[in-house]
Amino acid sequence: MAQRNQLKYIILGLLSEKKLTGYDITKAFDSDIGEFWSANHSQIYPLLKRLEDDALITHELELVGEKLEKKLYSITSAGKTVLREWLSEPTPEISATKDEFILKLYFIHSADDPLLLPMLTEQHQLHQAKLTHLKNQMSRKFPDETSQNNLGHFLILQHAIQRETRYTAWLQDIIDKVSR
Amino acid sequence: MAQRNQLKYIILGLLSEKKLTGYDITKAFDSDIGEFWSANHSQIYPLLKRLEDDALITHELELVGEKLEKKLYSITSAGKTVLREWLSEPTPEISATKDEFILKLYFIHSADDPLLLPMLTEQHQLHQAKLTHLKNQMSRKFPDETSQNNLGHFLILQHAIQRETRYTAWLQDIIDKVSR
C-alpha cells in the first residue's frame, strides 16, 4: 500500500454533502480542501468506479445541453456508514508536512550562501499570494459572523489562513535578519 | 511519476554533510528532517543503489565488530553538482499539507457533533507532545545563541516549533469555544 486511501474518504465526505460529478470532485481540490489534500482526475475517475462496485456510491445520468451526459454521484447508506466509521476512528498519526522548500533550506548551512535570499523572497511571495487567496475565499464563503453554517469548512479555512500568516511572518523574519 | 523524487535530493543533501549508511539515513527521518519528509528503509536501500549506479554517490565498507559489514556512503562531485542544481532551481509549487485530521474536521458540520470534542482533544494531546519533543530537540542541538552553526538545521526546527505552537493554540481555541 501507499497510504490508507484517504481519497476514498474524501470522496465519500464530499458526496455526503451533495451530489457531485467526477469533474466537480476534481475541482474541489482547487478550493479550501485542496489546502490539505490533492488528487488528479486520473485518480478520481477509477476510484469512483471502484467505490460504486463496492456499493458505497451510485450515480445517475444527467444531460448537459444536447448530447453531453454527466454522471452525478451520490453516497449510499453503506457509504455513509463507512464514512462515519472513518470519522469515528482515532487519528493517532501526524504525518510529515512535505515541503520542498523547507527541505532545500535544510541544506543551506550558512547565511552567506548566495542562494538563500532569492529562495526566501520567492517563497515569501508565494505564501503571501496564497494567503491573499485564502482570505478572499474566507470572505466569499463566510462573509459575516452568523454565516458559519458549516463549522468544518470554516475551521479548515481558518487553519490554513493562520498557517500561511505564520509562514510568511517566519520568512519575513529570516529575510530581515539575512539582509541586514 | 509520483512526485519529482525529492528523496533523491534529501539523500544527496545528507551525504553532503557527512558519510552515512542506509540505516543512518533511515534514522534521519526520526529527527528534525522527519518533520518535513519521511521514507522507509525499503525505499532508501534501492535508491542508494540507483544513485551509485548513476555515480552520484559511492560507498566504502566498514566493519562493525567481528563480522557485520556496513556500507558507508559518500557523495561524489557529480552528486554535489546535482544537489547544487536542485537547490538553485525555483520552488514554485506549494504542495497540499496532507493532514488526515483536518480532512475529517472538514466533514464535521456542526459544533454539536459528538465526535468533535474527542477529535480535538486527541489532536491537541498529539501536537502538544510533538511540540515538547521538538523543543527538546532544539535545546539539545542548539543549546545557546552562538551554537547556530548550521543555519538550515536551526531554521527548520524553529519552523516546526512555530507550526506546532500555532496548531495547538488553534485547537485549544476551538476546544474552548466548543466546550463552553
Added chain:
DNA sequence: CAAAAACATGTATATATTTACATATATAAA
C-alpha cells in the same frame, strides 16, 4: 461567429510509497 476556455470522462504508463517478508550481527539490560 469563431475561438478560447470550461465542462466532462476516461485510459495508460511510470514512478513513489507503504507494508510485509526476510535475515543476520552487535550491544545493552535484566
Added chain:
DNA sequence: TTTATATATGTAAATATATACATGTTTTTG
C-alpha cells in the same frame, strides 16, 4: 548469561500518485 533491543541490509508485493495520452461537448468571450 540469556534476552531484548538496536544496528544493519536487503527484496517482494500492493497500492497510491503524477504525468501524459485521448476525446468530445458546452459555454463564454472577443
